[in-house]
Amino acid sequence: MSNVFWGIATGITVGTLARYLMMRRDVRQYPSYPHAVVNHLSLGFLAATLGAVAIPALAAEEYTAVTFLALAATQFREVRSMERQMLVALEASKLVPRGKDFIEGIARTFEARNYLVLFIAMLTSGITFWLGFLPGIIAGITAVAVVRKLIGGKVIMDIAKVRAGEFRFEEYNLFVEDIHIMNVGLERTRKIYEERAKAVVLEPFNDNGREILANVGQRQAIAHDAASLLGIYRDVDTAEFTPLLRRNKDTGRIGMIILPLEPDIECLLQAVQHVPVLESAIAKPLASRAGRCAAD
Numbered sequence: 001m002s003n004v005f006w007g008i009a010t011g012i013t014v015g016t017l018a019r020y021l022m023m024r025r026d027v028r029q030y031p032s033y034p035h036a037v038v039n040h041l042s043l044g045f046l047a048a049t050l051g052a053v054a055i056p057a058l059a060a061e062e063y064t065a066v067t068f069l070a071l072a073a074t075q076f077r078e079v080r081s082m083e084r085q086m087l088v089a090l091e092a093s094k095l096v097p098r099g100k101d102f103i104e105g106i107a108r109t110f111e112a113r114n115y116l117v118l119f120i121a122m123l124t125s126g127i128t129f130w131l132g133f134l135p136g137i138i139a140g141i142t143a144v145a146v147v148r149k150l151i152g153g154k155v156i157m158d159i160a161k162v163r164a165g166e167f168r169f170e171e172y173n174l175f176v177e178d179i180h181i182m183n184v185g186l187e188r189t190r191k192i193y194e195e196r197a198k199a200v201v202l203e204p205f206n207d208n209g210r211e212i213l214a215n216v217g218q219r220q221a222i223a224h225d226a227a228s229l230l231g232i233y234r235d236v237d238t239a240e241f242t243p244l245l246r247r248n249k250d251t252g253r254i255g256m257i258i259l260p261l262e263p264d265i266e267c268l269l270q271a272v273q274h275v276p277v278l279e280s281a282i283a284k285p286l287a288s289r290a291g292r293c294a295a296d
């Protein structure tokens with residue numbers, strides 16, 4: 001068979017496989033029901049097909065193939081909009097919402113991963129077309145490995161120390177160490193907190209971590225992930241049991257209070273440590289001269 005056939009076939013196969021492997025990270029961020037898997041694998045297959053046919057088409061001087069790539073970009077933007085709208089619609093049914101920042105990050109991720117699939121398929125197809133089947137497979141596998149490494153991103157444990165904290169009541173005020181969380185007026189509610197609540201303190205390693213944790217969307221993502229993984233002692237009519245994260249304005253430390261169904265503090269710490277750092281929350285004041293000067 002010709003190099004054209006092998007180039008297209010290899011590009012489609014490696015690209016679709018790459019999309020499948022990328023979806024493994026999406027389980028914590030997106031409903032993993034079978035229809036969603038089918039939808040995104042189908043989109044990944046289409047992206048891989050467009051990327052795989054691009055190089056052979058251009059080699060045959062079929063320059064109209066470029067228009068299909070432009071069409072793909074339009075469709076991938078629609079994927080981002082579709083994901084955003086669907087996740088926003090689901091927010092009302094969640095006991096602890098993700099928050100707008102988390103949702104926007106998920107929507108961007110799904111759009112970007114289709115572009116990555118397209119480029120992986122294009123690279124695999126092009127190298128197979130020009131150099132042969134084996135070099136194409138090696139290039140495709142290498143590209144998948146590199147992409148999976150790059151899309152991992154940072155998690156909370158990379159920017160802050162996460163440790164167990166102590167909480168207390170001063171009359172009606174709830175504190176996590178020296179961080180004021182909220183006012184709890186009902187004695188029955190205070191008793192439930194004393195029996196069930198767990199406290200966590202996040203101490204940023206530097207000023208970059210401090211600014212990331214200052215982001216309200218990032219804190220909401222931490223509350224959502226912790227509640228999703230360990231369960232939450234609340235229902236639709238018990239808003240007073242919503243997990244909260246508050247900031248010490250002097251030091252930038254974050255105090256978290258949560259009533260998990262699974263009371264193991266070590267599991268709670270692991271859940272918080274592995275929350276992804278949102279793209280919209282990333283700030284690097286230490287990258288500027290003013291930021292470094294202020295940190296001295």
